[in-house]
Amino acid sequence: MKKINIIDSFGLFFRLYYAMMGLRSAAGKPSGMVSGLATFIEKMNRDFPCDYAIFAFEGGGATFRHEIYPAYKATRKEAPAELKEQIPVCKEMIERMGFASFAKAGYEADDVIASLVKKYSGEYEIDILSSDKDLFALISDSVKIVDSKNKIWYDKEGCFQxxxxYPHQIRDYLAILGDTSDNVPGIKGLGERGARAILEQFGSLENATKNAEQIANTRAKNQLIAGAAESELSKKLITLYADIECLPEIESCLLPSNPFEKVVDILKEYSLNRILAKLPKTEQKELFAEPDFLSSSDEKIVQKAKSGELFSKAALSFESVLVLSENELDTLTQNLSENCVVALDTETTGLDVKTAKIVGFSFCVLKSEQRAYYVPLAHNYLGAPAQVSQNAAKRALERIYKAQVVGHNLKYDFEILRNNFGLELPKNYADTMILAWLENPEQKCAMDELASKLFAYETIKFESLVNVKKGQVFGDIEVELASKYASEDAFITLEFYKYFKQVLSKELWEVAKNLEFPFIATLISLEKSGIKADYNALNALNEKISARLKELEAQIYKIAGQSFNINSPKQLGAVLFEHLGLKAAKKTKSGYSTDESVLSSLEHPIAAPLLEFRELAKLKGTYTEPFMRLSSSGERVYTHFLHTGTATGRLSSHSPNLQNIPARGSLARDVRNCFVAENQNMLISLDYSQIELRLLAHFSADPALIAAFKADEDIHARTAISIFGDSEPSHRAVAKSINFGLIYGMGSSRLASNLGISTKEAKEYIERYFASFSTIKSYLAGIKAHAREQGRIFTLLGRQRVFDFSSAGPREQALYEREAVNSVFQGSAADIIKLAMNAIYPLLDENHKMILQIHDELIFEVAKNEAEIFAKKVANIMENVVSLNVPLKVNYAIAKSWGELK
Structure with a gap:
């Protein structure tokens, strides 16, 4: 008999939250519940084998139990904010992974579980993963309750133990006891022992009530008689409703294959590196340097790398040296010079560079890498030895800075050392995380994963030393243990450097030295600036959105004829396509699709308020409320930019994401207007006009496209004339879709879908386009052919993106071809904006701040009387930072708020 696992989702979430409530991601987000859920799913089919699985959720809103007893659950405390913050993430993970889930407005998860049991028990074995005692009433020959924490299965006898x-008595048992957490009254004075005695004697509560006079214990008899009404009410509240309709069909509950591959972004965001490391690794052909780029002593290492032979842990051995003597530290660093290569790493009290304090640092010198040193500065525990002073540490670090400094994620270390010692960046440095990203921008670049991949070397894990859950920091660790961990970081970083020095092409080293390494300083300056968010404006906007959401909610419920959880795709799908009987546009494994395209296609009065509700709910949950929290103290809002966060080379912003502030929509401008220049300053926006189309003209050398840009024509109007013979608005819109669509690898089917035309028409438009711009078709085909043959493409400055066509199926190959085309243009645009930012960097100071980069746009904050001059100076730099076959054009705007810039 096949088995179904039914998971009590909120029960699981609460258990995971309290078990791992101290855990946080690298960005400082609470992550215990998300991490616990990922681990649960990873191990579920091993620990709780099954053929099908379904997550049961609360339906939300008042239930029939509230009608019976308005005080039901009235005393329940509100869940902690950090728990509630993680619930939507966990729900999103479950849905995107492809697991079945179900909720029904007006019913609790226990009712969903009872209904599923009624529908499928007997035909299937069922394990209910929950610690909720109400659910023990569902135990039968084919149904068990599973304590997933302790891996205990409860059958009928287990329930009795x-x-x-026994299970058939659970409702009566709980009706006598009551439940303080749900405000179920029960019978006062009768505890567990009294309840068991009554049920043992009479078999049921009803029978006991009828024959109360037979109870020998006078006190128990009187309590039972006095509490008869309460026990009857309690039993009604506790009894599970098992007749919910429209439950998922069993085949929709199959376990998904490769679920974690569908949520890689969430795994990365919440620093779930252990699970990420287990995902299949993309193989790629390595690009090796010419022999004259190598030192003769390293040839055998290169041959090992070329042949695929990895270093063993035994081959990578070193001595960890703890440095407690300032004289020893002076001796070790006094002869360092610009000809030395020194790997450097810092250990701190936290991940936020603005508040973290240095605890110690480690270093390892090339040619002496058999030894790596750790210098403790601020370990603070009972019995901690005297450590190196801040003055001696600064003196040593200044000497290290004279050498070529190598690090892994140097942006962090440089900011820590500047904030703690006032040290500005060294003259020469190399970042091995960036080198790994340049080798293959889709590989995992974190130190632990990279050491495992390149050298089969297992590093000491931070979690094995520091118990973050108990509030430990690195300074609480004994210096001897800390030395082994920290010195290993410096040692392995130097090994990375040697490896990439051997295997990276000269071209990629040039990209690293001339673009990416200098960009570290630019990024540090950008992150340090921050942007001012107007708390009062955010609060007013949030109240406006909240009021409108209430209006829309009432309007939607009225049209639907019932209340439900509008934010639940499951419930919304059921209302739209079952209750209202609308035609479903598409279905997913987890049910009806209710994405924006589906809602937009509905010809029904409910569509417009739903779309507006969804837009406003996102604005409130993603922008106004989070930014109110960040700006409540009056400080500027600071984002973090990931240098190596995308495969195309673009920067990505997080914690918070300031690149994703909406630019379109009814209230998008209102949101942006909440970000302002301080005091007498102004904001300046400068963005490249149609940079990717200009790159298309440059790379394809198409004479018609080049001529149009040189003449500063409206390129979309020019394209419309080439295709249709005129540039009326509807034809210009089609031309614009084609211009940008081709850059993103769009074919005729996608164009047809976007424009609402037939595939035949779309093909005809594209062919007319190619006829007008004669070299573009062959150029785009050449990108795809090169990607297939060489397994990589290159950007304007020589960065590469790697594709493994050899093991890809037809669908993946088509995807790779589209990404190859897109990466040439988007990646080259990323090259140019980085070059421009590096060129602008010397102009920046406290009065001239670069505060945001949003792909092709830069935003600055400058004094009002300097804004126009500064804007023109920056625009000139941006337009002339590279020389193309067509001119680069930059538009700029000056305003007091972000929303007024365009």
Whole structure:
């Protein structure tokens, strides 16, 4: 008989939250519940084998139990904010992974579980993963309750061992006891022992009530008689409703294959590196340097790398040296010079560079890498030895800075050392995380994963030393243990450097030296600036959105004829396509699709308020409320930019994401207007006009496209004339879709879908386009052919993106071809904006701040009387930072708020 696992989702979430409530991601987000859920899913089919699985959720809103007893659950405390913050993430993970889930407005998860059991028990074995005692009433020959924490299965006898009553008596047992957490009254004065005695004697509560006079214990008899009404009410509240309709069909509950591959972004965001490391690694052909780029002593290492032979842990051995003597530290660093290569790493109290304090640093010198040193500065525990002073540490670090400094994620270390010692960046440095990203921008670049991949070397894990859950920091660790961990970081970083020095092409080293390494300083300056968010404006906007959401909610419920959780795709799908009987546009494994395209296609009065509700709910949950929290103290809002966060080379912003502030929509401008220049300053926006189309003209050398840009024509109007013979608005819109669509690898089917035309028409438009711009078709085909043959493409400055066509199926190959085309243009645009930012960097100071980069746009904050001059100076730099076959054009705007810039 096949088995179904039914998971009590919120029960699981709460258990995971309290078990791992101290855990945080690298960005400082609470992550215990998300991490716990990922681990649960990873191990579920091993620990709780099954053929099908479904997550049961609360339906939200008042239930029939509230009608019976308005005080039901009235005393329940509100869940912690950090728990509630993680619930939407966990729900999103479950849905995107492809697991079945179900909720029904007006019913609790227990009712969903009872209904599923009624529908499928007997035909299937069922394990209910929950610690909720109400659910023990569902135990039968084919149904068990599973304590997933302790891996205990409860059948009928197990229920008796745990509670002293059998499953058919659980409702009566709980009706006597009551439940303080749900405000279920029960019978006062009758505890567990009294309840068991009554049910043992009479078999049921009803029978006991009828024959109360037979109870020998006078006190128990009187309590039962006095509490008869309360026990009857309690039993109604506790009894599970098992007749919910429209439950998922069993085949929709199959376990998904490769679920974690569908949520890689969430795994990265919440620093779930252990699970990420287990995902399949993309193989790629390595690009090796010419022999004259190598030192003769390293040839055998290169041959090992070329042949695929990895270093063993035994081959990578070193001595960890703890440095407690300032004289020893002076001796070790006094002869360092610009000809030395020194790997450097810092250990701190936290990940936020603005508040973190240095605890110690480690270093390892090339040619002496058999030894790596750790210098403790601020370990603070009972019995900690005297450590190196801040003055001696600064003196040593200044000497290290004279050498070529190598690090892994140097942006962090440089900011820590500047904030703690006032040290500005060294003259020469190399970042091995960036080198790994340049080798293959889709590989995992974190130190632990990279060491495992390149050298089969297992590093000491931070979690094995520091118990973050208990509030430990690195300074609480004994210096001897800390030395082994920290010195290993410096040692392995130097090994990375040697490896990439051997295997990276000269071209990629040039990209690293001339673009990416200098960009570290630019990024540090950008992150340090921050942007001012107007708390009062955000609060007013949030109240406006909240009021409108209430209006829309009432309007939607009225049209639907019932209340439900509008934010639940499951419930919304059921209302739209079952209750209202609308035609479903598409279905996913987890049910009806209710994405924006589906809602937009609905010809029904409910569509417009739903779309507006969804837009406003996102604005409120993603922007106004989070930014109110960040700006409540009056400080500027600071984002973090990931240098190596995308495969195309673009920067990505997080914690918070300031690149994703909406630019379109009814209230998008209102949101942006909440970000302002301080005091007498102004904001300046400068963005490249149609940079990717200009790159298309440059790379394809198409004479018609080049001529149009040189003449500063409206390129979309020019394209419309070439295709249709005129540039009326509807034809210009089609031309614009084609211009940008081709850059993103769009074919005729996608164009047809976007424009609402037939595939035949779309093909005809594209062919007319190619006829007008004669070299573009062959150029785009050449990108795809090169990607297939060489397994990589290159950007304007020589960065590469790697594709493994050899093991890809037809669908993946088509995807790779589209990404190859897109990466040439988007990646080259990323090259140019980085070059421009590096060129602008010397102009920046406290009065001239670069505060945001949003792909092709830069935003600055400058004094009002300097804004126009500064804007023109920056625009000139941006337009002339590279020389193309067509001119680069930059538009700029000056305003007091972000929303007024365009």
């Amino acid at each position: 745990k509670y002293g009553v």
